[in-house]
Amino acid sequence: MTEEIIIAGFGGQGVLSMGKILAYSGIMQEQEVSWMPSYGPEMRGGTANVTVIVSDERISSPTLTYYDTAIILNQQSMDKFEETVKPGGVLLYDPNGISKHPSRTDITIYKIEGAKIAADMGNTKIFNMVVLGAYLQIKPIVKLENVIKGLKKSLPERYHKLIPLNEDAITQGMKNVITT
Amino acid sequence: MGELKLMKGNEALAEAAIRAGADGYFGYPITPQSEVIEYLMAEKPFDRTGMVVLQAESEVASINMLYGGGGSGKKVMTSSSSPGISLMQEGISYLAGGEVPCVIANVVRGGPGLGDIQPAQSDYFQSVKGGGHGDYRLPCLAPASVQEMSDFVPVAFDLAFKYRTPVLIIADGLIGQMMEKVELFDQMPRLTDQEVIEKYPWATTGKPKGKERRILTSLDLDPHKLEKHNQHLHAKYNEIKENEVRYELIDTDDADYLFVAYGSSARICQKSVKLAREKGIKVGLLRIISLWPFASDVIKEFTAKGIKGFLSVEMSMGQMVEDIQLAVQGKTKVDHFGRVGGVIHSPEEVVEALEQKIIGG
């Protein structure tokens, strides 16, 4: 199994940390992982993206042209990455703030109202966890228990009390993802 | 199994320095490697192992701090990125001349000049053909993963002390900024002062009673003596060439063609190998690990076995390709492909280049 993912959105949406948690979860179940962020001036425009690869084998290129899954969280990223999903692949997006919805017919497109759900749950910071939950519903490449272990590893001790909230967010994401 | 962590390449390098039992790190911030000193400052290695970490006022200062530290027998290291490494070249030449062991990591970015802060591999010539003045060579290791950012640190220190020479670790912005799984090796002890004194009799640790004092210098005003010194260095470099060539072969057994690449380009080429083989092109990868000493003999063997062509894949306008050409001696096709200025070639582009420049060309 090799899953090649691009997660793209605004800086501050938790794009990089979502990728990091996914990568950590992979490690928890003894898989190979890589996490390659955009960095430097690329980030100035406010956009952030990260390529995450989780695999049973040694990972080749950490930067890619085409992805199995694109998780898209703003319009700029939609414009840039819709085309990069491999035929038969998955595009998951949050419609909030998207004016031009994806139109490809050779991939499966899923929606998650991540921003709305997070707001309803009273904490916009868990937005990325809702989206992560949606993704894991579509592609259960890592087990939930390993995600929690990954969270524990990547969060400093003082934030561990927030883990149940994050878990709820993931579950909400899993429940609310829909195909378009 | 050692401790498993998800780390950036730069962080792995820093953690490895602590675990390798380094005595000191001296550096100056520069993107894309500032995480090295930031990590070290946050980790408080002085409390963990007694390791000294200092933010120097410039790379010129950092490299001369290495002369002081390495010259007195301590395991010392610096890291920087291209413009900072250029600034260090004077000091590196002095370190090579004075035979001072130390480790210098370059997380290469786009150049020339201030360039940009994106990944590049355009410092190959500088790394393996001198950089500073005079007739010297530096062993140069090129990690291609975060794991190797960690693993190569103790290897580099071993080479540095075994051969009394500065050793380069050449990474790039991609390897530095990327996170991967790393298995950290266990903490190695730092040498005690007494051990340093006993192990490194050449080090300036204070003139031992009843023995000759030590002088570390790269100056010799007598040309005949300086000639001898150069010949001595040369003999040492030949020994390194003999013993320290490092490379990895990937899918080469049945290969008609070979990619030759190091660092991130080698990672990208691994994908290109898969893509090309899906198309029925039998291509393998010779991953260069030691940029110097270079795997010339391996290339010669492949040439003799009838490989139909080599494509050097580097994020430069073509530097390592010259060393491949030297080894091949015109006996088969050699060409270069690479994006530059911080642009990273895609695996697909690399396959296309193979088809156009080597197979079709």
Added chain:
Amino acid sequence: MAELSVQDIIKPENLVYEKTKLMTDKTLSYCPGCGHGTAHRLTMEVIEELGKENDTIGIAPVGCSVLAYEFMNIDMQQAAHGRAPAHATAVKRLWPNKVVFTYQGDGDLAAIGTAETIHACNRGEQIVIIFINNGIYGMTGGQMAPTTLPEMKTSTSPFGRDVASMGYPLKITELISNLPGVQYVSRQAVHSPAAARKAKRAIKKAFQNQIDNKPGLSFIEIVSNCNSGWKMTPNDSNEWMEENMFPYYPLGDIKVDGKLIEK
């Protein structure tokens, strides 16, 4: 008073402020709230008011203001990190009738470029140095600078600057003011309209010295904020600067007409 419509406001006769034409229309790359932009503008206004736009050569540093050449609409060179005073030295000596200045941050001027700074001052180069002291390396993401205050947290002093192991904040401005090659030294700020007006007067005096062929170098330090690097809102950063930076780096003239001001 009748309310003005947008159309009224933009009428030339209602203009209360006009951007100097020596600033380009490029959007500044600085973080909102950063002092660099104001310091750029004041410098360019002075050059314009002195009528020297065609006779000035500016040297940009490495730091957040590395792109100063994009914003300052005059001839510019961009130097290696810390080397701007060396560029300026040569330009001025080879073009003695031109006006030459450098614009540098604290890392650039007081860490990697200390030698160039001190020696340009010591040789009494007839140039102007505009020195932005924000106590941090903004460009590279908030590492400790030579001017970082004691106990101040940065990414390379995460537990606060420990002066015993990391040294004391370097008062480079006081240091160079003692050199006979230096004509005029003033420390200013640009965080309020009043401060900016004063800073502009000082900058103007510095350039006037050069134009009047007064011997020696004129040096203006601007104590400024780096809200991003300090991890504060712009307002908080200005307050923090007043409370913490100004006591350590007091504002005002330090040396005038080659004479130190008695304090």
